Amino acid sequence: MGGHSPSNISHHLKGIDFPAGRHDLLKQAERNGADEDVLDTLKRMPDERYESMADVMKGYGSVH
Template sequence: MAQVNPIQAQKFLSGVNYPASKDEIVQTAEQQGADDDILSVLRQIPDRQYDGPNAVSHEISEAQ
């Protein structure tokens, strides 16, 4: 699996209304056209509520 830059992944999360669930984050990324590498990493983050983009970026870093 390719390494995903958390900052690049944020480009596909611009429509997320935080707090947001993992499912909402993945769904938004899909709708924004995220590639398979980004979607794969987002599907690996813990299933919880995220209070903002920094929390998502942290989990993306941890998931790789």
């Protein structure tokens, strides 16, 4: 359930460098100890280039 919170997603992406692709988001989340809920949410997001955390939140909104 915690994986479905925007603040939880951003917490697990702390330290990521933008621009970043979905693969980069997944790698950073894994480094930060994300659970399966968070990783599953990231995997469902559009495979595109994210320029900022705001872009990530838009992608998150498209799958949630």
